[in-house]
Amino acid sequence: MTAPMQIMGPLYTTLHQRNLYGRHLPAALRTTLLAGVFASMAVVLAAPGGSGLLEQLPSIFMMTIILRVLAGCLHRLESTRMQLHHRANHDSLTELANRDMFTEAMFGALTEPPRSIAAIFIDLDDFKGVNDTLGHAAGDKLLKEVADRLRSSVRATDVPARIGGDEFAVLLRDVADPSDAIAVAERFLHSLQGPMDLDGPYRVTCSIGIAVTTETTQLLTPGERAERLLQHADAAMYQAKTAGKNQYRMFDPRPASGPMPTTATGDVTFAEASR
Structure with a gap:
């Protein structure tokens, strides 16, 4: 069984060497990094001979983070696109169509x-x-x-x-x-x-x-x-x-002095109507 520190040690060192996990990072990004750690661990431990891949763990981790960040960016871009489309087509006060x-x-x-x-x-x-x-x-x-x-x-x-x-x-x-x-x-x-x-x-x-x-x-x-x-x-x-x-x-399309248009049964088709 691989000791947890054997897995976490290289990642922890990589993070601090590259200054990727400090308190100055937004909470959401720190959460993403932590999720990347566990995702990387899962990839390594699930692979045949996973313990032998420990030296590659930092690279796997970085690739996992990059993919997660890209996915997040794509989601935010799509969300922004939808918001801009809504604003361009709706009245800002009433939210009705413009x-x-x-x-x-x-x-x-x-x-x-x-x-x-x-x-x-x-x-x-x-x-x-x-x-x-x-x-x-x-x-x-x-x-x-x-x-x-x-x-x-x-x-x-x-x-x-x-x-x-x-x-x-x-x-x-x-x-x-x-x-x-x-x-x-x-x-x-x-x-x-x-x-x-x-x-x-x-x-x-x-x-x-x-x-x-x-x-x-x-x-x-x-x-x-x-x-x-x-x-x-x-x-x-x-x-x-x-x-x-x-x-x-x-709207009545007939001339002002003309007869009121009617159907074959005598019903008015486009008569003026008032409440």
Whole structure:
């Protein structure tokens, strides 16, 4: 049986000769070195004639440490890469998707096999007054609460985003009918009816615009369709705000003086809708 000091002695000497195990080292690195000691011992003692490899133990130990350090570096690099990717694609205040991620998701949805998608554009009503009267800290708190309520109002496949100061948006994939988008808008409006705690109860409202892709836009490129869809949702949102706020409007592609489009059964397809 090999005495423990026969194994530990060369390693201990190597560590101190190379100044690799001092109190100045971070605890995590000292732990790595210690783990390397035991890993090296396991390699040597498990090998046939392991006791004869004692003179090679310092080299085996150093190789073990190098491999463990490299593995740790790779793990930290991957973790850092994921963090940077998250920061680049998410709003730092609300953790919702940012404008870039929202645009990319919309472009991706439009490049897939033909299907209808919808864009919901949301603008908080009179948000400037919150910052002016309660301060920016209260405004940030309100935005985070609004984001939480929006997140709970959408479907699992939807992409909620903060695309501006007090502007939010939602991408809805696989919209079978405009009523799918209307249901999301109604849930969100309903969620805002409950007061928020901003050094006291505070209620906020919003104006919402909804636009759904139509057959007439299929001839456009995905980029043109995405831009057109957002323009329509934005226009519908301003209609809701002009009509008195705290409501939603579905974008109506018909001319202002034209008839309301209907289905074969007489049902309205893209009618204005308000809460």
